[in-house]
Amino acid sequence: MLMETILDLPIENKIFYAVLVFSWTVYLWEAYLAYRQRRTYRSTMHVPQELGKIMDTDTFEKSRLYQLDKSNFSFWSGLYSETEGTLILLLGGIPFLWKVAGTVTARFGLGPDYEIFQSLSFLMLATLFSAFTGLPWSIYNTFVIEEKHGFNQQTLGFFLKDAVKKFIVTQCILLPVTSLLLYIIKIGGDFFFIYAWLFTLGVSLVLVTIYADYIAPLFDKFTPLPEGELKEEIESMSKSINFPLTKVYVVEGSKRSSHSNAYFYGFFKNKRIVLFDTLMEDYSPLNKDGEPENVPAEETDTPTEAKAKPKNKKQGCNNPEVLAVLGHELGHWKLGHTVKNIVISQMNSFLCFFLFAVLIGQKELFIAFGFYDSQPTLIGLMIIFQFIFSPYNEVLSFCLTVLSRRFEFQADAFARGMGRASELYSALIKLNKDNLGFPVADWLFSMWHYSHPPLLERLRALGGTKQD
Numbered sequence: 001m002l003m004e005t006i007l008d009l010p011i012e013n014k015i016f017y018a019v020l021v022f023s024w025t026v027y028l029w030e031a032y033l034a035y036r037q038r039r040t041y042r043s044t045m046h047v048p049q050e051l052g053k054i055m056d057t058d059t060f061e062k063s064r065l066y067q068l069d070k071s072n073f074s075f076w077s078g079l080y081s082e083t084e085g086t087l088i089l090l091l092g093g094i095p096f097l098w099k100v101a102g103t104v105t106a107r108f109g110l111g112p113d114y115e116i117f118q119s120l121s122f123l124m125l126a127t128l129f130s131a132f133t134g135l136p137w138s139i140y141n142t143f144v145i146e147e148k149h150g151f152n153q154q155t156l157g158f159f160l161k162d163a164v165k166k167f168i169v170t171q172c173i174l175l176p177v178t179s180l181l182l183y184i185i186k187i188g189g190d191f192f193f194i195y196a197w198l199f200t201l202g203v204s205l206v207l208v209t210i211y212a213d214y215i216a217p218l219f220d221k222f223t224p225l226p227e228g229e230l231k232e233e234i235e236s237m238s239k240s241i242n243f244p245l246t247k248v249y250v251v252e253g254s255k256r257s258s259h260s261n262a263y264f265y266g267f268f269k270n271k272r273i274v275l276f277d278t279l280m281e282d283y284s285p286l287n288k289d290g291e292p293e294n295v296p297a298e299e300t301d302t303p304t305e306a307k308a309k310p311k312n313k314k315q316g317c318n319n320p321e322v323l324a325v326l327g328h329e330l331g332h333w334k335l336g337h338t339v340k341n342i343v344i345s346q347m348n349s350f351l352c353f354f355l356f357a358v359l360i361g362q363k364e365l366f367i368a369f370g371f372y373d374s375q376p377t378l379i380g381l382m383i384i385f386q387f388i389f390s391p392y393n394e395v396l397s398f399c400l401t402v403l404s405r406r407f408e409f410q411a412d413a414f415a416r417g418m419g420r421a422s423e424l425y426s427a428l429i430k431l432n433k434d435n436l437g438f439p440v441a442d443w444l445f446s447m448w449h450y451s452h453p454p455l456l457e458r459l460r461a462l463g464g465t466k467q468d
Contacts, residue, residue, distance in 0.1 A: 012368035095370035119378035193353040281316035324423035331414030404451040
């Protein structure tokens with residue numbers, strides 16, 4: 001009876017309910033995987049025997065509790081997000097917001113014929129709504145979970161100022177790019193999908209090129225790595241594999257968080273390397289703050305209300321370990337992983353635009369989501385890319401996760417081939433400790449989510465090099 005009722009539904013109703021059912025199916029699958037991993041956090045109370053030589057009990061317990069808190073937070077924020085999305089669809093939130101956007105543009109004397117302006121108004125309202133609904137969750141994550149476990153370095157004022165700045169910068173990029181994309185789709189004729197794809201390719205290349213030079217410095221302080229042994233070693237290592245390095249920067253990531261990172265960027269003969277100050281023990285402020293050892297508190301200039309830092313805490317890696325980490329990152333470049341990822345991304349983008357061109361004329365897609373009298377291009381992009389393509393996106397995401405793990409093993413092997421296996425081994429252990437990574441993972445959760453192999457697998461692949 002139920003099946004007959006479903007079959008008798010109009011096609012637009014079938015589309016709508018299929019989208020809802022698939023969305024909740026994915027959510028429940030993710031919730032099940034997260035439950036399995038939380039069960040691992042709760043049941044693994046002691047350091048496994050094979051980890052005894054590389055992880056102390058205190059660090060193991062800290063990482064277990066940190067990851068458990070993150071997982072619990074992820075469950076509730078995910079449930080809220082899924083419920084919010086469902087209510088928006090069921091209550092007609094998308095067509096309602098489109099009408100509000102039309103009312104806004106009408107106040108400036110722009111009627112329905114000015115679809116691009118209405119689309120930009122809709123986009124700004126939608127991102128504003130998303131920013132406000134997501135803000136409490138972001139605040140809780142930063143000032144409760146990250147603060148509790150010693151990672152947060154931000155004040156509330158800095159956080160809010162940063163959030164406003166991010167929103168403004170996002171709008172300054174998103175609105176012009178979207179307006180040009182919509183214009184290209186409208187005037188592109190039968191082959192608009194080719195022009196749209198080429199446009200998005202150009203935009204992505206430009207953003208990658210200018211991000212670290214013009215966008216990232218709006219949020220973080222970038223300074224050239226001072227002359228010295230580390231810089232000379234980085235330049236020597238880059239030269240040995242013909243990496244066209246032009247500059248090395250240190251970014252002040254410590255003003256936000258004590259998590260660490262490193263990356264390179266740039267095209268052709270203009271490559272730059274960026275190191276987080278928290279990655280290097282000689283630069284990390286967390287190794288400099290706090291009271292000097294054996295000096296009474298009353299003899300120091302440190303205010304008593306300041307957060308106490310653990311004595312003799314050594315965050316980050318020494319220079320040989322930093323070079324090993326960079327050897328891994330440069331391995332991604334030398335082995336063509338970056339180019340391969342770009343090619344895969346652009347092939348996927350082209351395929352999606354082609355399928356969008358095939359589907360955009362189907363009125364049933366718009367009717368399914370409450371657009372009975374109009375077929376706005378921006379809404380079509382949202383419906384097709386976000387909802388209709390969601391099964392494909394899930395499969396693609398899993399495949400890319402598997403590929404990423406393969407690339408990580410290959411990059412580790414490249415660093416080992418450079419004679420840096422021992423240093424990378426100890427660096428991975430230190431970084432895992434600094435970031436409170438939990439080294440035990442449920443196999444199914446790990447397979448679905450981990451873009452980087454678990455710590456033990458990477459250490460085994462490095463050849464079992466022993467480090468105290």
